[in-house]
Amino acid sequence: MSLIKIISKDFDINENLTENQLRDAMVEAFAYLVDNDFPKLIQILYKADVDQHKLKELLETTEGKSSAEVIADAYIARQKAKVETWKKYSK
Secondary structure, eight states: OOHHHHHTTTSOOOTTOOHHHHHHHHHHHHHHHHHHOHHHHHHHHHHHTOOHHHHHHHHHHOOSSOHHHHHHHHHHHHHHHHHHHHHHHOO
16 A cells, blocks of 8 residues: 555545645645645545644644644654554565
C-alpha cells in the first residue's frame, strides 16, 4: 500500500504526484476544509487517526506555517507511519 493510495481514499488526487506536489495538494485541500467544511476536516483527521492533542499543540506552537500546512504535515506523517507499519507486518 502506497502513501498516495491511502490518501486517495480521503481525497481525489492524482496518483503520479511527487511528495512535494502531494504536500501542496494536501495544504490546499486542508485550507479549503478549514474555511468551508470543518466537520469533514474533523472526520478525515479522526479516520486517519491523527492525534488531536499533538495536532492542537502543533497548531499553537508552530510559527511560520499556516494552519493548513501544519494539518497537512501531521496528516501526511500519520499516513506515512501507517504505510511503514503495513510494510513491516505484511512480510
